[in-house]
Amino acid sequence: MIIIMKPNADSSDIEHIIEIIKEKGLAPHISVGTNVTIIGVIGDKTKLQDAPLDTIPSVDRIIPVTESYKLSNRKFHPENSIISVGNTTIGPNNLTIMAGPCAIETEEQLMQTALAVKKAGATILRGGAYKPRTSPYSFQGLEEYGLQLMDQARKETGLSVVCEVTSHRAIESAIKYVDMLQIGARNMQNFELLKEAGRSKMPILLKRGIAATIDEWLNAAEYIIAEGNPNVVLCERGIRTYETATRNTLDISAVPVIKSKSHLPIIVDPSHATGVRDYVAPLSKGAVATGADGLMIEVHPCPECALSDGPQSLTFEQFEQLCNQLKPYAALEGRSF
Amino acid sequence: MIIIMKPNADSSDIEHIIEIIKEKGLAPHISVGTNVTIIGVIGDKTKLQDAPLDTIPSVDRIIPVTESYKLSNRKFHPENSIISVGNTTIGPNNLTIMAGPCAIETEEQLMQTALAVKKAGATILRGGAYKPRTSPYSFQGLEEYGLQLMDQARKETGLSVVCEVTSHRAIESAIKYVDMLQIGARNMQNFELLKEAGRSKMPILLKRGIAATIDEWLNAAEYIIAEGNPNVVLCERGIRTYETATRNTLDISAVPVIKSKSHLPIIVDPSHATGVRDYVAPLSKGAVATGADGLMIEVHPCPECALSDGPQSLTFEQFEQLCNQLKPYAALEGRSF
Amino acid sequence: MIIIMKPNADSSDIEHIIEIIKEKGLAPHISVGTNVTIIGVIGDKTKLQDAPLDTIPSVDRIIPVTESYKLSNRKFHPENSIISVGNTTIGPNNLTIMAGPCAIETEEQLMQTALAVKKAGATILRGGAYKPRTSPYSFQGLEEYGLQLMDQARKETGLSVVCEVTSHRAIESAIKYVDMLQIGARNMQNFELLKEAGRSKMPILLKRGIAATIDEWLNAAEYIIAEGNPNVVLCERGIRTYETATRNTLDISAVPVIKSKSHLPIIVDPSHATGVRDYVAPLSKGAVATGADGLMIEVHPCPECALSDGPQSLTFEQFEQLCNQLKPYAALEGRSF
Amino acid sequence: MIIIMKPNADSSDIEHIIEIIKEKGLAPHISVGTNVTIIGVIGDKTKLQDAPLDTIPSVDRIIPVTESYKLSNRKFHPENSIISVGNTTIGPNNLTIMAGPCAIETEEQLMQTALAVKKAGATILRGGAYKPRTSPYSFQGLEEYGLQLMDQARKETGLSVVCEVTSHRAIESAIKYVDMLQIGARNMQNFELLKEAGRSKMPILLKRGIAATIDEWLNAAEYIIAEGNPNVVLCERGIRTYETATRNTLDISAVPVIKSKSHLPIIVDPSHATGVRDYVAPLSKGAVATGADGLMIEVHPCPECALSDGPQSLTFEQFEQLCNQLKPYAALEGRSF
Secondary structure, three states: EEEEEOOOOOOHHHHHHHHHHOOOOOOEEEEEEOEEEEEEEEHHHHHHHHOHHOEEEOEEEOOOOOOOOOEEEEHOOOOOOOOEEEEEEEOOOOEEEEEEEOEOOOOOHHHHHHHHHHOOOEEEEEEEOOOOOOOOOOOOOOOOOHHHHHHHHHHOOOOOOEOOOOOHHHHHHOOOOOOOOEEOHHOOOHHHHHHHHHHHHHEEEEEEOOOOOHHHHHHHHHHHHOOOOOOOOEOOEEEEOOOOOOOEEEEEEHHHOOOOOOOOOEEHHHHHHOOHHHHHHHHHHHHHHHHHEEEEEEEEEOOOOOOHHHHHOOOOHHHHHHHHHHHHHHHHOEOOO | EEEOOOOOOHHHHHHHHHHHHHOOOOEEEEEEOOOOEEEEEEEEEHHHOOHHHHHHOOOEEEEOOOOOOOOOOOOHHOOOOOEEOOOEEEEOOEEEEEEEEEEEOHHHHHHHHHHHHHHHOOOOEEEEOOOOOOOOOOOOOOHHHHHHHHHHHHHHHHHEEEEOOOOOHHHHOOOOOOOEEEEOOOHOOOOHHHHHHHHOOOOOOHHOOOOOOHHHHHHHHHHHHHOOOOOOOEEEEEEEEOOOOOOOEEEOOHHHHHHHEEOOOOOEEHHHHHOOOHHHHHHHHHHHOOOOOEEEEEEEEHHHHHHOOHEEEEEEHHHHHHHHHHHHHHHHOOOOO | OOOEEEOOOHHHHHHHHHHHHHHOOOOOEEEOOOOEEEEEEOOHHHHHHHHHHHOOOEEEEEEEEOEEEEOOOOHHHHOOOOOOEEOOEEHHHHHHEEEEEEEEOOOOHHHHHHHHHHHHOEEEEEEEEEOOOOOOOOOOOOOHHHHHHHHHHHHHOOOEEEEEEEHHHHHHHHHHOOHHHHHHHHHHOOHHHHHHHHHOOOEEEEEEOOOHHHHHHHHHHHHOOOOOOEEEEEEEOOOOOOOOOOOOOOEHHHHHHHHHHEOOOOOOOOOHHHHHHHHHHHHHHHHHOOOOOOEEEEEEEOOOOOHOOOOHHHHEEEEHHHHHHHHHHHHHOOOOO | OEEEEEEOOHHHHHHHHHHHHOOOOOOOEEEEOOOOOOOEEEEHHHHHHOOOOOHOOOOOEOOOOOEEEOOHHHHHOOOOOEEOOOOOOEOOOOOOOOOOEOOOOHHHHHHHHHHHHHHOOOEEEEOOOOOOOOOOOOOOOOOOOHHHHHHHHHHHHHOEEEEOOOOOOHHHHHHHOEEEEEOOHHOOOHHHHHHHHHHOOOEEEOOOOOOOOHHHHHHHHHHHOOOOOOOOEEEEEEEEOOOOOOEEEEEEHHHHHHHHOOOEEEEEOOHHOOOOOOHHHHHHHHHHOOOEEEEEEEEEOHHHHOOOOOOOOEEEHHHHHHHHHHHHHHHOOEEOO
C-alpha cells in the first residue's frame, strides 16, 4: 500500500501517519520527493482496516499494491483450475458448449432442444426456470416445475444441466435437480446469494455484472470460494456501454485478462452479449480463438415463438452448423470438443 | 408498438405479421414507405407477449411506444406522491435531509451522530447494519445489533430511521426496528428482494443501480408497487462512467427526468456519488436547486476512524454548516426545512 | 512517480531500474515490501521521457504522482482566473450568461435573438457559423457570412460574441469578427486546432470532449496556455454514458472538481447536455447553485423552425423567465448578474 | 420516418403535422392508437430538414427508419469493397497485417522494424510522424522527416506505408510520401480533416473515435466518400468504458456489425485497444476468427526504449511468433496471408 501525501503536508502530518502505521505493527517507508512525500506500508494491510488513512486531510490518495481477492488469484494458485460439472469438466483441455433455451417453457420445447444440442456437440444444457425480468409484467419462469424438467432432460440425454438461481429459495430447490447453479449478471453483487452459493458446494457459473469491473467480478468469486467452494466458472456476457448497435458490448479482452489474473475457467456468452442472432457465430469463433474455455449459446426449436430473448436464439440447424464451424478452431487451441 | 420491416420484406412476410396481430385481437396499421414498410399495432401489446415478432427474420426492429411501468408512471398518476416515513413526510413541500454514518459501528458513534444531525436539521437517520462490500474480507456490518441501535436512536431522538436490507432475513429483522427500508444500488434488480420489500408495505428507499437506466429504475419501483406498496422514494447516487475524478458520476439530470416521467419523490446522495467530502456541499446545493425532494448525506463523529467510506463523510461541524447553507436554497424552492 | 515491481522481480531487475533512474540524474527511493518492491523516483520525471520504464518486463505498473498539466493547475496558480471577453469578464464575481441560437440562420433570426437575450440579462451572444454535424448531409452553417452577422449583432447590441471554430481557416476568419473562440467537444483533442487557438491570443471557450476525462480536458487547456494564451474558459456540456433519457449525461460534479484542480472558470451548457427543453431550467439553477461561473443556453425565436437542435432551444419568453428565476440563486452565490 | 405524438395531442395538432408533411411534398400515414397517434412519413426525409418536427410541443419523439449514411451503407452497395493500398489490397480474400512502431524515432529504428515485419508477413508498415498526445509536453513526432523515413522504408522494402495525419498541413506533406492516410480516433469527427482526406483521393484508414457509435463512425466514412473518395478502411481500436483492466475496451462485435451494415473493410488494432503486450496475441487470433480483414500491430526493436506506447509493443520475435500462429486461423477464414 502506498500513501501519497498532499503537497502541503508538513512533517507533523507525516509523523501522524507513521505513528498509526507503526501502532498497527506495520513498517512505514518514507520517500521525500520534490513536491510530495510518499509513504509505503510494508506488511499485511488488513491490519489497517479500522484506520482509514485516506480520510486524513493531509493524505492525497492511497494506492493498493496487491489485489483484495486471494483464493481466485493466479498469484497464489498458478495452475489452471479444472471444474467438474456432472459427468463433464470445464478447463484448459476442453471446449465446453452450454446450450439451450433462454427460458424453459414446456416439456416438449426442452426435450427437443436437449436432444438437438447434444447431437450437435453440447455437453451442458442451459435453461432458465427463474427469470429475472426488467418488468414485473414479463414472463417470470416456470420455477420448480422448470427445474424438474431439467432433471428429466439430464436423465434422458446424459447432458449435465445448469440453471440460474435468484434467491435462497431457488437454491434450495435447484440443488435437487441440477448439476451447476448460475448466478446471473444482476445478482453478481448480491452478496447473500453468493455466500449461499458458496455453502451449497455446487459448481457455480458466475456471470459478470452488467457494469462490473474485472476486479469486482473476481471479488464476487472470492465470496463463493471463501465459503469453501472452489468450483467457480466465470462467464463474460457483455458489459453496458454507450454503444447501442448490440444489446451489450462483449468485452472479449476479459478472456486474456482473467487468464492472467485468475486460475478460474472463463466461458463466453455471445447470445446475451449482442442480442442479435447473426452475430452469435462470428463471436463464438472469436471467443474460442481468444482462449475461452467454453461458450454459452441460446438455442430454441422456434425462436419466433420464444417467451424471452427470441431474437438472439439459434435454430437447431444454425446451432449444428456453428458447432461444425467451431471444431477446427477448438483443435487449433488444443481443446477437445 | 411499431414494427419496422426489413427493406427486402415481401408481401407474404407482411401478411404473416398482420395475421399474428389480428389473431391476438389487435389492429394492425400498415404504412408502405419508399424503402420499408411499417406496421403499427393498436391495442394492448401485452397480448403479443407470447408472439415475439422481433424474431421473425423479415422484421428489422420493434419500437415500443409506451413505457412498461404503469403504477410508477406520471401519465397515470399526475399529482406528486407524498410518502410518510415515521413522523415525517417526503414530497414536494419538504426538503428531507437523511444523514448518518455509512456503517453503524458502536452505540456511542450512532447516538452522538443522531443527536448532531437532528440538531442541524435532519429528520431521518441513516446507518448501515448490513453492508454490501466488494471484498468478503471487508467489515460487513453489525447486522441485527445495528438495527437495535437504530431503534434506540429513534426512541431517544424522535428521528425516523432508514436501514439498507440485503436479504429476506434482513427484511424480517429490519421491519421490527426501522421506519424505512433501503434497497441498495447493487440490489436494484434483485427482483426477489424487491417483491419482498413490496410485501412488507414499509416505505422503501430505492437506490438507482450502478449502471441502471432510468427506465429500469422505474421498472424496479414497479416491482415494489405491484405488490401493493406505493410507498417508494427514489435515490440518485451516481452512475458508473469512464470518469475517475469522482467515484461515480452524479446524474443530476435524473431529477427533472424522474419528475417528468414519475410521480415518486426523488432524493440525491452526493456522498456516494462522489466519494469526496469536499464535493458534498456544492452538489447538495445543486441538487436542491435542481428540484430534489431531499438529500442523503454521510456524517461521522470522526471520519478518520470510520470503518467504511470515511473519505466522503462530513464531520458534525461540516454538516451543520451545510444545513445552514441549504436553508435559503430550500426556501427558493418553496420547501420547508 | 512510483514504480511498482512485479512480485517475481529479483535484485538484478531492481538494480537495472535504479541505474536508469540515476543515469537520468534522478533519485530512486526503494521500499522492499512483503510481496513487492516499490521504487519512488524523486526529481523532474520528464527526464525519463525517453526511458519508458513501464515496458521493462519486471515492472508491474507506474503511478504518476503529479498531474501533467501545470499552467492550468491550481497548485501553481492558487487564485481564480478572471477572463475578459469583449466588455465583460468571466470569473468568481459574475454569473455570465451566454445565449443564442445553435446555428446562425438569417440576419433577422440573429438580431431578434440578440436583442431578446440582452434584454433578459445575457452578456455574451452565442451562435454557430461552422457547425460540426454527424452527417455530411445536414446543414453545415453560414460560415463567414454567419461571422459577419455576429459582428453586426455585437455592434448593434453591445453584447460580446462567441463562435465555434473548426479549422485553421475558420480561426483566421473568426478573429476578425468575434470576441471569443469556441473549441467544440468533437475537437477537444484536435491538438493542431488547440495550438492555433493558443497562438490567436483570443479568449477561448473550451468545451469538454464527449468522452474526455477531466484530466484530458485540463491537458487540452494546457495546449492553449502553453502557446502563451492564458484566456481559457471551460464548458461542461455533458458526457457520453449508457443512459439515453438525456442526450448526454451532465457531469455536474465537474464544477467542484475543476474548481479544486484548476484556477480556470467553468460554465455549464444544459442545452447540449440534455437535448430537452424542459430540463434546461432546473439544471441551470442546479449549475449555478453548484458554483458554475456561467451558463450557455440555446435560445431561438421559433424553436419549431430551427435548422439544428430545436428541441432543446428556449423561446424568448422561456429564456426571460429562466433569467428571472436565476437571479436569487446568483445572489446566494455572491455573483452579479 | 415515424412521428410519435404525445398522448394529449389533439386533432388540430395532428392536422398541423400533416400539413407540414404535405407542404414538403411527402406523404403522411396516420395510425390512431389506443393511447397515441403515430404518423409515418413516406418519401425523402431530407426535404424535412428545415422543418424540425421534433420541436413541436405535441410531438413526443421522432424515429428515423433509414440510416443517414448512404455511400458507406451495404443496403446500397451489397458486395464487399476491396481497397488497393500501394501494391497490396485490403478486403475479403486477404488478411492484411499492418505493423510497425507507434512513433517513428530514428532511421535505424524504422528500417530495422520494416525489414522485420516484412519478413514475418506484414504487407503494410505503420509508423507515426505526427503524434496526437494528451499532454503538450510529450514527444510530438518527427513530422515531415518521419514521412521521409517512411518513404525510404517503402522504397527499400516494397512494403506499402500508412501514416496518421492530424491537420491540413500534415495531409499536404503525407500525400508525397505514403500510400495511405490514417485519421486517428481523436480526429474521427474533425469534419474538416475528413473532407480534406476525401479530396486527397488517397486510401484512408479511419479509426473509430474513442467514444463513437458505429452509426457515427459510418457517417464519418460518409464524409470522406461524399468527397468522391470511396477508398476507406475502418479500424476498430477499442472504445472508452468504465473498465480499467485494459486501456480501452476492444469492441469485437463491431466486426460483424460493420460487416452487416457496410461494405467497407474493417481491421482491428489490439495494441491500442488493450495497451498491454500480453493481450495482443490472443486478441489478434480472436479478431481474425471473428472475420476482421486485417490487424494493426505495434512492433518495436526495443519496446523498453520506445518514446511512446512501449508497454503494448511486440518485439520482432514476438511478432514473428504471432504471425506464425495466425496463419492457420487466416486459412480457416479463407484468407491469404
